[in-house]
Amino acid sequence: MRLSDFDFNLPEALIAQRPVYPRAAARLLQVRGDGSRVDRTFADLAACLCDGDLLVFNNSQVFASRLIGQRERDGQRFGGRIEVTLVAETDEPALWVCYARPGKKLEPGDGLYFSDRLSTVVEAKDGADIKLRFDAQGADLLETIDALGHMPLPPYIRRAKGGENSDREDYRTFCGRKKGSLAAPTASLHFDEETLESLRAARALEVAEVRLDVGLGTFAPIRSDDISDHQMHHESCALDADNAALIASARAEGRRVVAVGTTVLRALESLRGQAGAMSTDIFLKPGDDFHVVDALITNFHLPQSTLFMLVCAFSGTEAMKAAYDHAIAAEYRFFSYGDGCLLERPTG
Template identity: 40%
Template sequence: MSYDKHILIYNRYLILIMIVDQFDYNLPPERIAKRPARPRDSSKLMHISEHSIKDKYFYQLPEMLKKNDVLVFNNTRVLPARIFGEVSKRKIELLIHRQEEDYIWQVLARPSKILRDNDIVNFPDSSYAQVIGRTKHNFPILKFFTGNKSFKHFLDLNGQVPIPPYLNRKYDNEDIVDYQTVFASEDGSVAAPTAGLHFTERIIQKIKDMGIIIEFVTLHIGIGTFKNITEKDIINHKMHEEYISITEDVAKRLNNAKSNGSRIVAVGTTALRTLESSSLDGGVILPSSKFTDLFVMPGYKFKIVDLLLTNFHLPRSSLMVLISAFAGIEIIKKSYQYAIDNNYRFYSYGDACLIERKK
């Protein structure tokens, strides 16, 4: 394992800077899942610990949990955030990704160069939007005029769920259901918390019947989820801010469970980042309603999460760095190669893994 030779302080802990190449791997294109397993809980599930890799199926997850475990889900709901319109009689595609105020959103535009300040974008239902400014990253800010329709109704009429670009296919009606968790309730994401996609009502009920506690937090996933790390030294990577929320009641119950020795199982990297972003060094979770840009990398000291349920992630991504910090880079490299060699399916619609935190 190669490291840069210089040292820095990160989150008050001393670490060696690591180059992004260490979080790369080669994935045969046929390993990218274009559709989810059917039923959802029939996907493969790899159990990863420091000393072993075990093959399971997702419907066996309840057997891998303990009675006093706490599962923490991200209850965000994916918006039909990709909308199509016209500006000066030219077609344009918009991706709304962060709300500023009611009816005012930051967007990505394609093609980007045709959208100028004060331009009007017209939509098929006679609604329109106007460019009223730009962010510090030069993202256009649009105010939407939807007549007597709510913004949610406007999106339902005009929008599509923004499936990941690496699926390399067109969106269709199956994605409306497939790219949404069965427990989604809080509107706000442009991508799904994909670890949650494997859960069915049946397996959730089975987990509850075992006496295992289920809690919900919120992280609205933004455009940064598709962004690879382009910096050579990962410390220079800048995360996009994403909104998180933990209610006072949920924080209290999680703190009680943690103090009683329960294992906290984060369902997805977004649930993990929400919990870790809302915790004190002593392991106390605080109620939260804020934005986070937490970048978890090797050297980070986990305060809350004991196990992580997650999918297989893109190379050179912040999520690949996160799971390497959680489990150890060598076991992640070994498990990913094992997954490739044993026909696991990768990315959003792919298989899952249950990872035990490195001691």
């Protein structure tokens, strides 16, 4: 399959720059298993669900991983501001791969000062990519970074330098339990506790959680024309025994497992619904099988992206191309702060 097979023309005006409120007012495109479509809003989600459905959320929370600092050497700070975005944690405690801008003048051994609460040392450098060793680690480090940093918004959401305070709330999900993601699992942004309780009342739903720490690689473009040559980034995921039991019960009883977001789907299909933890680089594309998930709630994705390929794999390429054509014509809002869709597996 070629990259061009998954291209489409998206008007820039349809790229959502801010979420709608209330969250249930976002539009929802239901794509049934027979390929038919219904235009709804998230307030109508109960009409798309079945009694006893199991909704599975990603409980990893995004943290404010974009920092503004200044070079430091021999206790003296100098030079202009340097923007550092955390990319991936290494196997060593407190050592992170980061992207620095501008990073040209940074050298191994240089310090970076962010505040009296946080500083770091450059251990290695490869172009704009650097390895930084922080003076804290684990949960304490993430809490400190989150307090000082800015939200790592996707590049298609345009903000002035420093961002907007509203994004600290808007870009976080209601179900995030522990910080660890470098991008929000955005399908969950359409939900809050009130919405979930109304769905439980309407459909006697069950709710489960899985964890996948979203990496910045989720925004990485495919650079090979043959998509089978693309190597996915690794992300850690985990499913505990209690939530695995909920999934096993739903499947045994013939109830649907509904993934709220592509990160949930990738985690469940990687783990096959079994309790455990792993690093996954699963790349789901047309022709691949699905073993756990029966329906998917997700936002609208970028052309030529691995996530658009995932939804094509899940609901059929032609059905998804037709659905996206419809969404564009109907002026649905796209990407992280945009509208969503509920996709079912093909029945034909």
